[in-house]
Amino acid sequence: MTPLPIRNSWVLVTGASTGLGRASALHLAALYQAKPLIVGRRLDNLLDLQAEIGARFDVPCEIIVADQREIDGREKIAARVTELEVKAALLAAGLTSAGPFDAGRANAYAEVIETNILGFTDLLARLVEIFKRQQSESSIIAVSSLAGETSVPFQAVYGASKAYVSNLMRALSVELAGTGVSVGSFAPGGIDTDMAALSDLKWGKLGLMDVDRCAAHAIHALVHRRSFAIPGMGNRLTYLASRALPRSLVSRLAALPYRRPQ
Numbered sequence: 001m002t003p004l005p006i007r008n009s010w011v012l013v014t015g016a017s018t019g020l021g022r023a024s025a026l027h028l029a030a031l032y033q034a035k036p037l038i039v040g041r042r043l044d045n046l047l048d049l050q051a052e053i054g055a056r057f058d059v060p061c062e063i064i065v066a067d068q069r070e071i072d073g074r075e076k077i078a079a080r081v082t083e084l085e086v087k088a089a090l091l092a093a094g095l096t097s098a099g100p101f102d103a104g105r106a107n108a109y110a111e112v113i114e115t116n117i118l119g120f121t122d123l124l125a126r127l128v129e130i131f132k133r134q135q136s137e138s139s140i141i142a143v144s145s146l147a148g149e150t151s152v153p154f155q156a157v158y159g160a161s162k163a164y165v166s167n168l169m170r171a172l173s174v175e176l177a178g179t180g181v182s183v184g185s186f187a188p189g190g191i192d193t194d195m196a197a198l199s200d201l202k203w204g205k206l207g208l209m210d211v212d213r214c215a216a217h218a219i220h221a222l223v224h225r226r227s228f229a230i231p232g233m234g235n236r237l238t239y240l241a242s243r244a245l246p247r248s249l250v251s252r253l254a255a256l257p258y259r260r261p262q
């Protein structure tokens, strides 16, 4: 597919207050002079990012403070996307819950499911509807995870939520073919962000991908309208091995980086 021309266009980035979303917004402004429309719940973080984008790249950047779990948050995002004629969207907002499954409780799991599945799905449906109505072509990449391609003990609900994202995007990439709206999923392994720090990994930062490098891959997938992309050779080999080996063995291997309860 030909790359989507996004220079000087607005691009929605959710989950922009930290981590991969933040790094992706900076990459969009730096490499494409694309104008990031950044979303998150933490206004201070978004204001810092807006100031950095303005100062370093002289590119306009707009903020939406919104909770993806709330319908009014999603309505706010959709309204601004329509007004600004946004051309592409990187959906990076996400939440994890790590630890033994039975140590988690309904509230924590509800938050993960409402953010990664329910809120995400409704926002995506709104964006597809808006993009379909536009004259120009558009692209959406949802950030999934390698955790969604396998099963992940000690982060099981999160992994299952990302399996949902991957599965949904695979179906939509076919359903929307020929509409001018390209959709796909992006499946990183561990990234060196706040989320990885919260996951209580045994080997610390070992094997985690640098967030700026990961963001460059994510934006490449967005611009090149990939239906599925995995950043980095190590992650791609892990993915291929996970397809070739027995599933039970893959799940046992996936548990290795996590601390087991004593």
Ligand SMILES: NC(=O)c1ccc[n+]([C@@H]2O[C@H](COP(=O)([O-])OP(=O)(O)OC[C@H]3O[C@@H](n4cnc5c(N)ncnc54)[C@H](OP(=O)(O)O)[C@@H]3O)[C@@H](O)[C@H]2O)c1
Binding pocket: 014, 015, 016, 017, 018, 019, 020, 021, 039, 040, 041, 042, 045, 066, 067, 068, 069, 091, 092, 093, 094, 095, 115, 143, 144, 145, 146, 187, 188, 189, 190, 191, 192, 193, 194, 195, 196
């Ligand atoms: N870190 C990893 O190892 C890893 C690996 C594979 C995939 N991923 C995926 O990569 C994406 C980015 O994660 P990250 O690693 O950059 O972690 P992060 O730094 O924790 O970023 C997550 C972002 O999601 C936003 N968010 C969370 N809940 C939200 C809600 N209810 N409404 C709106 N925004 C919400 C957060 O902003 P606010 O709190 O300000 O709202 C934050 O900006 C996620 O989808 C994650 O699942 C991460």
